[in-house]
Amino acid sequence: MITPRFSCSQTEESVIISIYCPSVRAADVEIHVEETLVSVHINPYFLRLNFSYPLVEDESSLANYDPSSGYLTLTLTKENKGQVFDDLDLLAKLLAPRPAVPHPTIEVVSEGTEQTDQTEQDDLAMRTRSLSLHRKEIDLSLEREEILRAAENDWQLPQEVPEPPLSTSVQKYYGFLNMHSGYFRHVTHTENEVNELGADAEVCTVAERRRKRLQHEEQKWDEEYYMADFADDEYIRELLTWTHPHTDHIENFQYTEEENAVMLRLPRKEYLATPTQTHNLYLTLLTLLFAYAYESRTTQHDPTPESAWTISTLTPAFSALDPPNSAAVSVADPLTFSTDELSETFVTSYRRSLAFPLYRSFILAEACRMDVAGFLSRGKRTVVRCLLEMKNILDHHEVYYVYSKVWVDDFCVWTQAYASDDMLLGLGKQVAELRIAKSSIGWRLEALEAATQEIEERESDSDDEDSDDSA
Missing domain, CATH: 2.60.40.790 (Immunoglobulin-like)
Structure with missing residues (x-):
């Protein structure tokens, strides 16, 4: 059909x-x-x-x-x-399957998560035990008849969450809600320059992914590069004056025909996310939007052949399959975000923007954070537009399209069908009010900036003395 x-x-x-x-x-x-x-x-x-x-x-x-x-x-x-x-106007939300009401909704633990909140485990076990005996004794012949009738009319078929794999398997899962695997089995035979896990991408544990990411950031950090950009920041300051079109107020927001066509091709899934997983999805969304904001600001919304590399490199969920994973989620209110965890999420993005791309500037990272706040403050429609543009950039790259498959496609659907406008607006306000200390980055930025200014002052004084001597 x-x-x-x-x-x-x-x-x-x-x-x-x-x-x-x-x-x-x-x-x-x-x-x-x-x-x-x-x-x-x-x-x-x-x-x-x-x-x-x-x-x-x-x-x-x-x-x-x-x-x-x-x-x-x-x-x-x-x-x-x-x-x-x-x-x-949110086509993916309209196309999303209707939740199967007759079947009890059970939140399942994601396959790739190694540490699970004990409260969620207890809650899951309690609901599982409460299933009635009548539910367990459903007539299988009637169920098969229902499936055949639904297939003939292309109705929504009843679906079950697959059993998690045996814990003895070396295969690890990643991507949106840890639903994906197998995309990096032959990664050594592709020109994937952003992959920080090497040939072990399919088997790295969560802890190993984070360790390798941090190690790679330390290796790529270059003090002299940062000092050079701090001293010669004329072009960076020009980038700071640019205003992202998606942060402007838009009357009568409408998706373009091209955007609608892309949304029609998105996967149609029902996401059974636990409160903790939903909490972490919002945090991961912040890192995606930061990478998009950096790419947009440095190209002034005119993507280049390097744009897919930039986005993939700046997003830890892409380059190291290591999205934010908050361990301090409130059981009473899992969709409340503390200042500390938001700061930690952005510190990771700041570090990557200071270690990898062409322009490495703390004030540029601050501008990108404010762009993210602007996207969020305009609600899910603007956020989806940003994600669709990110998807378009990745989809046109012969290697990095894989990150669109395991992350961005699902985020486009989830944001339309499941994300809350109120939640996004609240996050936008919090992100705008954040204060990221240079000391939290871990690379003595203030000392390097002071040393750069001192060198410039000495050189200026030396030039003045030479000028006096010649006179």
Whole structure:
């Protein structure tokens, strides 16, 4: 089945779905409305949308096909007239599967996580034991019949979270919610210059990944390079005056046709994340946005052939498969972020921006952090736009596209369907108010800057003396 291009809008009483399906027979269209779920089948196209509020088919509902334009327009009545349907422009959210209500939702521990919060384990065990005997004795023949019927109509099939692998396996998992593996089995045969794990990328433990990342940062740190950029910072200061277009207020935000086309091709998944995993996803999102902000600011939003390298190098979740992993998540309020953990997250990004790319400046890193705050303060739509641009850069690289597959694709979907605008706005405020001390970077930046200024003053005095002698 082909997922067609589509868009949604609304009036006071209805939701209008416009579907591009050229060269079809309008008489063959099948439309099914079940509360929030709308399914449209017109061979060879199939579209299933899950709205936030229920719709109904009544006398006011209409379906009109225009063969000259190829658009099928559906007008479906809102069950509650006047209700505002949010996020009609977030296509990935509309396409996301509806949670399987009849089945109990169980939060599973991610395969690649080596240290699991004990409270979550106890909670998971308690809910598992509470499953009723009746649930365990479901008639298998009825279940098979349901699956066959769903397959014929391309409905949502019931899915189960796969069993975690045996702990004796050397295979480790990584990427979004540790759902991926196998992407780096032949990494030594590719020109992946950002991979810091070498041939062991598939088997490194979480602790080994972090150790190798820190070791590589120490090896790449160059005091003379930093001092040179601190002394000759004319171009860097020009970069500081540039304003990112995505941090400006945008009236009537709309995704472009190209962005909508990319969102239609994104994977459609239901993410069963624990509160701790969700907490860490927000922290990881900050590091992705920082890398994007650095690349955008240093190229002034005009990507170069080096842009994919820059983004991948500055993102620890890419280069070392080492995303932020906070161990101090509040059980009572897991979506509260402390100043310390936010600072720790940005310190990692600062260190990488000072050790690897072309421009290595603390004040430039500060500007990128403020860009991140600006993206977040504009909500999930702007954040998704940033992620889509990052995805576009990575997808066009013959090696680094892999990081789009294991991280960015899922983040695009998750941000639209699961991230909270209020949470992003709150994070934006916290990020803007952060104060990152130079001493927290660990590379005696203040001493190096003072030494640079002293050298410049001596050279200036020497030039003055030479000028006096010649006079």
